[in-house]
Amino acid sequence: MRLxxxxxxxVPKRARDMPAPVWAQAEAADAVVHAGDWVDxxxxxxxxxxxxxxxxVYGNNDGPSLRARxxxxxxxxxxxxxxxxxxxTGPAKGREARCAAAYPDAEVLVFGHSHIPWDTTADTGLRLLNPGSPTDRRRQPHHTYMTVDVSGGRLGEVVLHTVAT
Known part of the structure; x- marks a missing residue:
């Protein structure tokens, strides 16, 4: 399964639309996981x-129409x-332990908010993934997203992709 x-x-606050390579990945994927701040x-x-x-999920910039769904x-x-x-997920310091305690039944936690790509593993084995943003890089050098293959109860290689602007 490709994610x-x-x-x-x-969108459309920071970008008119998602970049074409991201749409291509979305259409090819078996599932798209979006960790909030859609805006529209x-x-x-x-x-x-x-x-x-x-x-x-909805994010802090998502209004009533998104929160309703x-x-x-x-x-x-x-x-x-x-x-x-x-x-x-709050501040970077202590994130792994805090998230492992908050999501004890999860093996992978996908989150957003910071626009900073993140890939770490808590002591409990919880994998924390933040794909960054494909449209609003803020202080990051690139717009980013992630892909991952999941099969047979295992998470495959997580790939951080940059979007050419």
Whole structure:
């Protein structure tokens, strides 16, 4: 199973649309995981129209129309791997221990908010992944997203992709 991980798209506030390579990845993926800050419900509608499966949460920049359709925390079991998705996890310091305590049943936590790519593993084995942002890099050198393959109860290689601007 091929997953696309994205967050902090801020469409159309920071970008008119997602970049074409991200749309291509979304359409090819078995599931898209979006960790919040969509900004406009039209992006959710378009992802749901063009993609096989969308797992998403709302972020701090998402208004009532998105909050009515998305949870604050989403969970899903994909190919035997237990995922949790949330927008914000708090400060970087202590993140692994804090998230491991907050999501004890998850094997992978996908989060956003900071626009900073993140890939670490807590002492408990919880893998924490932040794909950055494909549209609003803030102080990062590149716009980014992640892909990962999941199969047989295992998380495959996590790849951080940059988006040419």
């Amino acid at each position: 696309l991980l994205i967050a902090d798209t801020h 419900v039209r992006l959710l509608d378009e992802l749901e129209r063009r993609c096989r499966r969308v797992i998403g 998305l949870p604050e925390v989403a969970t899903a079991e994909l190919e035997g791997v237990r995922f949790a998705v949330v927008h914000e």
